[in-house]
Amino acid sequence: MTVQTRMVISLKEHPLLLTRIAALAGMMTVFGTVWPVLFHGGSAVGELLVRTHEVEAAGDADFEAMMEADLYGETGEVSEPVTERDPASIAEHVSLLRDLDRGVAILCLLLAVGLPFLCRKWPKVAWLYLLPAVWLLMNAHAGAMNGGKAFAELAVPAQATRWGMFVVLALLLSRNAQTDCIANWVLRIACALTFAIHGWEAFQLSPPFQDLLYATFGHVEIGLSESACHGLLRAIGMMDLLLAVGVTAIHFRPLLLWMGCWGLITAASRPIAMGFDAWPEFAMRLPNSAAPLLVVLLGMPAAFSLSPSKITTQQEPAT
Amino acid sequence: MNKKSTKIPLMNTSRVGFIVTSLTFSLIAAVYADDVALSKLDVKTLVSKMTPLKGTTPAQWRVVWTGDASREATISWTTAEPGTKHVVHYGPESGGNEKKFALSQTCQSNGAYSIEQPKPQKPKEGESAAEAAKRNSRMKISPAYYHHARVKNLNSDTCYYFILESDGEQSREFYFRTAPAEGDDFTLIHGGDSRSGHADRCRMNLRIAEQAISEPKVLAFAHGGDYIVTGSKWEQWRLWLSQHELTTLKDGRVLPIIPTKGNHDGGKNGLYFEVFDLAEKTERWHTTMLGKDVALVTLDTNSAAGGAQAEWLEAEMKRLRPEVRWLLVQYHRPMYPAVKGPAKHAPIFCPIFDKYNVDIALESDGHCMKRTVPIRDGKKDSSGIVYVGEGGLGVGQRKTSEDRWYINDGGKAGSEHHVIQLDFTPDKMRVRFILMDGSAWDDHTIKVRKR
CATH class of the missing domain: 3.60.21.10 (Metallo-dependent phosphatases)
Incomplete structure (x- = not known):
């Protein structure tokens, strides 16, 4: 019996397993992302909007133009006078943006939690899963624009499993052979992007990754030397890059299962290193573990083609 | 007004008192006004307090401490042109009008700031290549040059007066305390x-x-x-x-x-x-x-x-x-x-x-x-x-x-x-x-x- 046939049996026995795992991973990633929005300042999109408004309200562009003209002899167009808005009105607008930010975050959380139930009755609402996907994608993009973090510019591909998970959910809940095949490829590409970017960051000795290792090893009272830490990170980076290539090139179950385990280990390393307060960081990274497992469950081949596999063409009722 | 014009000429002491009082109030008002106006200073006034970056005129001065602050400091500034000779003249006493100082230090580190020029924008619709080039030239960031003079063996708890000099262009006199x-x-x-x-x-x-x-x-x-x-x-x-x-x-x-x-x-x-x-x-x-x-x-x-x-x-x-x-x-x-x-x-x-x-x-x-x-x-x-x-x-x-x-x-x-x-x-x-x-x-x- 081949691996893929065993997978089909498994899915027949548990027809809802695939979507349930995806829905749970999606729910957790949104929960982990929403938590800091509600209690730690705001989302990356909210941060970007607030900063843009504050900079505009403070008249920074006009101020810069005036300095460029007066101090640096650059022929900018100076619009005088520079108008600064009343601080109270700025604060009011910022407060409105913060409320909007929280409102959108709560809406996405409600969708992530409520849609699995709604989809049982109205399968077509599954496309509403694209809203949290867009929200997570926008947050990743805003994170890249905000900068200020190591490798921030790579946030969109680095978080591909997070926003990709909701695209996959929308596809899986309107299941047919074609959408399964597309979901298979969305998952594989998302896994490849996330693992490749994280691998690259590790290989480049990303400081936050170094600290995860130092702190984790510190908990078990192993003093990790700098050279050992760097060596370990480079090895991890290489492994992640190879896994990223592997997930798109071959369908090898042990490799996908290891990717799932490794995704879980790296997600768990945050609360292990930082303490339980860092649980949102664990929750938001669960798709890194769930996505390769979903590829296993889908059981579709990894080939450079979008043609549907004959193995998993059974129709599953929308959940 | 009439009272003032009639009373002041009568007594010299009153006149002196009036002047002293006026000066005192003016001084207090000036100090007070400077203080309260801080949050209301307009942008033009703020910019006018800064030094234009032109030629080799020293601007953007700063004193940096990262080591033994009672013995050493780095005195830095910026010029718009590279120049050839950059010196800080300093000493424990003011250079006075002649700007004569006991010590001087040639900058140990000079160079161009690493500037990343913005990518040129493509011509807008209906814009000629010449117009686009002109718009892009405005976006070009002028070069600037850093100069760092590391002064050592200073006396502790001492005011050090200094002027910055780049190719003969001198700054006004500054000082800092170790x-x-x-x-x-x-x-x-x-x-x-x-x-x-x-x-x-x-x-x-x-x-x-x-x-x-x-x-x-x-x-x-x-x-x-x-x-x-x-x-x-x-x-x-x-x-x-x-x-x-x-x-x-x-x-x-x-x-x-x-x-x-x-x-x-x-x-x-x-x-x-x-x-x-x-x-x-x-x-x-x-x-x-x-x-x-x-x-x-x-x-x-x-x-x-x-x-x-x-x-x-x-x-x-x-x-x-x-x-x-x-x-x-x-x-x-x-x-x-x-x-x-x-x-x-x-x-x-x-x-x-x-x-x-x-x-x-x-x-x-x-x-x-x-x-x-x-x-x-x-x-x-x-x-x-x-x-x-x-x-x-x-x-x-x-x-x-x-x-x-x-x-x-x-x-x-x-x-x-x-x-x-x-x-x-x-x-x-x-x-x-x-x-x-x-x-x-x-x-x-x-x-x-x-x-």
Whole structure:
């Protein structure tokens, strides 16, 4: 019996397993992302909007133009006078943006939690899963624009499993052979992007990754030397890059299962290193573990083609 | 009016009294007006206080401290043209009108700032290639050149007067005071996050100068990082540097800056290190000795906490703690934040802070005001460390999370532009949050630890 046939049996026995795992991973990633929005300042999109408004309200562009003209002899167009808005009105607008930010975050959380139930009755609402996907994608993009973090510019591909998970959910809940095949490829590409970017960051000795290792090893009272830490990170980076290539090139179950385990280990390393307060960081990274497992469950081949596999063409009722 | 015109000519004493009274009131009014107008200074006035970057005229001056502040300093400035000879003339006495100083130091480090030119924009619809080229030429950022003179073997607790000279172009006379060799009867100002809000950034710079005028014991200014939004952009650094001129007092006194690198100050071109004359590989973290009794350890929260930095910190703390009365740390990302989540450095840094009984931790990044309760081992403890911050030099302020245990159980949080003023005495350190209008939001005292 081949691996893929065993997978089909498994899915027949548990027809809802695939979507349930995806829905749970999606729910957790949104929960982990929403938590800091509600209690730690705001989302990356909210941060970007607030900063843009504050900079505009403070008249920074006009101020810069005036300095460029007066101090640096650059022929900018100076619009005088520079108008600064009343601080109270700025604060009011910022407060409105913060409320909007929280409102959108709560809406996405409600969708992530409520849609699995709604989809049982109205399968077509599954496309509403694209809203949290867009929200997570926008947050990743805003994170890249905000900068200020190591490798921030790579946030969109680095978080591909997070926003990709909701695209996959929308596809899986309107299941047919074609959408399964597309979901298979969305998952594989998302896994490849996330693992490749994280691998690259590790290989480049990303400081936050170094600290995860130092702190984790510190908990078990192993003093990790700098050279050992760097060596370990480079090895991890290489492994992640190879896994990223592997997930798109071959369908090898042990490799996908290891990717799932490794995704879980790296997600768990945050609360292990930082303490339980860092649980949102664990929750938001669960798709890194769930996505390769979903590829296993889908059981579709990894080939450079979008043609549907004959193995998993059974129709599953929308959940 | 009639009364004045009839009374004043009658008695000489009245006339003298009137003049003296008028002058006194005028003086008070002038001083008072200068103070209250700070938050209302318009942009044109603010810009007019800065030095244009032209030719080899020295501009954007700063004095940088990263080592022994009672013995050495780096005096830096910027010119628009490279020039050939860059010298700082200095001495313990003013050069007077003839600008004659006892000492001089040729800049040991000169060079062009690493400028990334913006990509040229494509012609707009209906725009000719010539018009597009003209528009693109406006976007070209003018080159600029740094000059760093490292002066050593200075006398402690001494005012050093200096002028900057680039190819014969001289600046006006400035001065700074070196740290005392012993004792701690001085004041340090700390602030962070000046990355946006130019007008308020300028006003806070003027506030720093005002604090130094009103309290002459102010010795230096420690910046907690996030000077600008994008650390790889010279067009942002030059604004900050020009605006930093406003921290200079009217009498020419320059407050040396003790820099910290924020998360927005990085960039592959290493401008942060060019601005402050730091070696990228070896001076990401450093100790500034403010005499024998006060040490300010600066850490880098952009680098890994573990490994080399943790080893250095442990060794530095072990060396310093028995020797100094006041052991301070400054870094950018907060360990006990009032807005965001804690820095990933906390599990590594905080146990070392606890072990060596740091007296105060100066933080930034959160864009708010915060003073925690004393904390040891992650719990409130009267023998613990007070963490203060978190940056308000112009950047928009954020709403704090008041429910955090280290704030609501005896700590304090708020949202206003501010600097933190640390007044050292042999037995206590007074920590005040000074707002833009000069008022104090918080006034807290930390007693010296038993040694």
